[in-house]
Amino acid sequence: MEYFASQNTGEVCVRGSNVFHGYYKDPEKTAEAVDSEGWHHTGDVGTWLPNGTLRIIDHRKHIFKLSQGEYIVPEKIENIYTLSQYVNQVYVYGESLKSCIIAVVVPDVDVLRQRANDNRVKGTLSVLCNNPQVKELIRSDMLNWGKQSGLKSFEQVKDIYLHPDPFSVQNGLLTPTFKAKRPQLKSYFKPQLDDMYKHLD
Template identity: 40%
Template sequence: MKEGVGGKMRLILSGAAPLSPSVEIVTCAHVLQGYEYYKREDLIKEVLVDGWFHTGDIGEWQPDGSMKIIDRKKNMFKLSQGEYVSVENLETIFSLVPSIDSIWVYGNSFESFLVAVVNPNKESLEQWAVENGVSGDFSTICENPKTNAYILGELLRIAKEKKLTGFEIVKAVHIDAVPFDMERDLLTPTFKKKRAQFLKYYQSVVNGMYKSK
């Protein structure tokens, strides 16, 4: 790989996302992690406090004295009973369900359980509908209470399979036939979820799920 980039590379700057350790090894170059808000003094002052740079990452000390980044602070929240939830980890697990294309999981410190909005897999869900006597077009299938119960059951199944704890189990779900998209400002250009925008867009849905339990 070193020769593939010219053979003279001595320094690599990495930013915005984790870099695989293998990249540093095979290039034989020194790797620096870059953090900088270009021409944004307001943001720089916000993250530089008393000489310390607050990255927003959550770290875990390793036996050899090094620190491993294990999560992002903004992607964790605390439920009313005091338990912390790593939302991206849960979304990765729940996305293993074949009938789910994408999922947004939500909770807050005023509630004791999680709720979610799901984009179902069209082909998988339509096949399930045929086998279970649920008629109508895709949108109608998504709105059917039997479909909701099925998706919720699938989330519970994978939660048990992956040995999730009780507070990590989704207790209510809303099925949206329209995929999460940038047009509704739900995703960044790199397809990351804009969590604050998700809550704003689905606020009434979230309120309804909590009231139903």
């Protein structure tokens, strides 16, 4: 992941009497979280600041590798794509056996309806989300923002699926602090993610 302890940066590990010793009757899960020396690997990536405080800068589990060996930080890409006026929410996804990334996009309803009216495109939000021209308009704008922000070609999405309903706490796709629940998003959109990769193969 190109984080180095020599640069005061790396995974945050903690040890002590106040740290849990493992999961109840689950040695396999315990071994994933606590190493042989008793260090609990938090999954957070931190960096020591000059004043001696620790800043969390990343999360190990949210980073994944593509088939060609390139690492992807989805949250960084998502933050860039939400700069697009058409994008309300976005979930960037990739797999280690694939060479590209894809995304689920919840469009900004007001902007999309206005653009559709300007171009005399009729239909409900669901109909607009299934319109190939609308999809390409949004993806093109996302790619432009990605280019302006310095994303490399492998960090740009190759396909998107437009979803009319926002991710929310109520539908189980956001945490109470409004952060994306990535495992749930992956499970919820599995048919669409599989379909996008199928058409890209």
